[in-house]
Amino acid sequence: MTEVKAYAATSPTSGLVPSTVERREPGAHDVEIAIEFCGLCHSDVHTIRAEWGQVSYPLVPGHEIVGTVSRVGKAVQGFTVGQVVGVGCMVDSCRECGSCLEGFEQYCEMGNTGTYGAVDRRNGDTITQGGYAKAIVVDENYVLHIPEGMNLAAAAPLLCAGVTTYSPLRYLDVQEGDAVGVIGLGGLGHMGVKIAKGLGATVTVFTTSAAKADAALALGADHVVVSTDAEAMAGAANSLNAILDTVAAVHDLNPYLATLARDGALIQLGLPAEAMPPIQPGLMIGKRLAYGGSLIGGIAETQEMLDFCAEHGIASDIELVAASDLDAAYDRMVAGDVKYRFVLDVSTL
Incomplete structure (x- = not known):
């Protein structure tokens, strides 16, 4: 075992405090990574504050990891010391179920192993610890190549926010000329705008704040609709092929479903803590609409997303x-005071 510096929560109210974490010695198929940057995800806040259920403390969060390979196991083929790599939201899965075999490890039927706060499949007595740390050891099958020339700090959030928006757009086969709506303009929403534009779509941003209109247009959105303006929402009726809903607060989906054209789909990405208002079946039936959800992306798809973003000059703001x-950044995330993602400079640990 190697002990490295980290920042961890020790209780739901402790905040993040200096700590250490033990990393295993690299096995035959392991890659050891010297972490340089780690994105801050809103799910980090929910998790360490025990807002999503029971937590095993101490816990080191962080699942948007970028760094440099420092050691590799003797059987590792795809990575060498000195390469720039990334680790996203999962570090293992069963590798045997249909989802894993088809490249959808995020939907592992036995449950994927999260980068932090999950029971380690290698050692059932160990809870995985994340990227707010100086180093991490990960099986090579769950490590990504960061394309040359990318800004490493700005690439970190792509490993969660980037693939979370890329995956449903690819699933829906969004093509050049399609019309895509994005509900919310936070960490996920701003990546949804950029990636949809990269695919050639016309993008409409829905926001409750008229003050965000200029920011949405600056990101590349073609249209902005203030969702509290009934006339503006009516004007957007039947205009969209697909919508990404990135909002994690409780809200009524029916007005947004009305903006979809026939055979359109709304994909839920944000995860509200409480039940949402019911969907009106008539809206769905009348235009053969679909309502679904999507969770991050598989390893191959995450690599595809990174390569796509590099090709199109897409990065997180x-x-x-x-x-x-870190604690102040968490409070600002909860208040919505960030454009659009925080990234931890690990050299400051």
């Missing part, structure tokens, strides 16, 4: 934070 400012 970020603000770098030091380790000592």
Whole structure:
């Protein structure tokens, strides 16, 4: 075992405090990564504050990891020391079920192993610990290549926010000229705009705040609709082929479903903590609409997304934070005071 510096939560109310975490010695198929940057995801906040259920403490969060390979196991084929790599939201899965064999490890029928807070499949007594740390050891099958030339800090959020929006757009086979709506303009929403534009779509952003209109247009959106404006929503009726809903607060989906054209689909990405208002079946039946959900992406699809973003010059809009400012950054995330993702500079640990 190797002990490395980290920042961890020790209780739901402790905040993030200096700590250490033990990393295993690299096995035959392991890659050891010296972490340089780690994105801050809103799910980190929910998890360490025990808002999504029971947590095993101490817990080191972080699943948007970018760094440099420092050691590799003797059987590793795809990575060498010095390469820039990434690790996203999962570090293992059963590798045997239909989903895993088809490249959808995120939907592993036995449950994928999260990068932090999950029972380690190698050692059932160990809880995985994430990327707010100086180093991590991950099986090579769950490590990604970061394309040359990408800004490493801005690439980190792609490993969660990027693939979470890319995957449903690919599933829906969004093509050049399609019309895509994005509900919400936060960490997920701003990536949805950029990736949909990269695919050649016309993009409409739905926001409750008229003040966000200029920001949405600056990101590449073609249209902005203030969702509290009934006249504006009526004007968008039957205009969209697909919608990504990135909002994690409770809201009524029916007005957005009305903006879909026949055979359109709304994909839920945000995860509200409470039940949503019911969907009106008539809206769905009358235009053969679909309502679905999507969870991150598989390993191959995540690599595809990274390569796509590199080719199209897409990266997350970020603000770098030091380790000592993590708690303040969390409070700002909860308040919606970030454009659009925080990234931890691991050199400050």
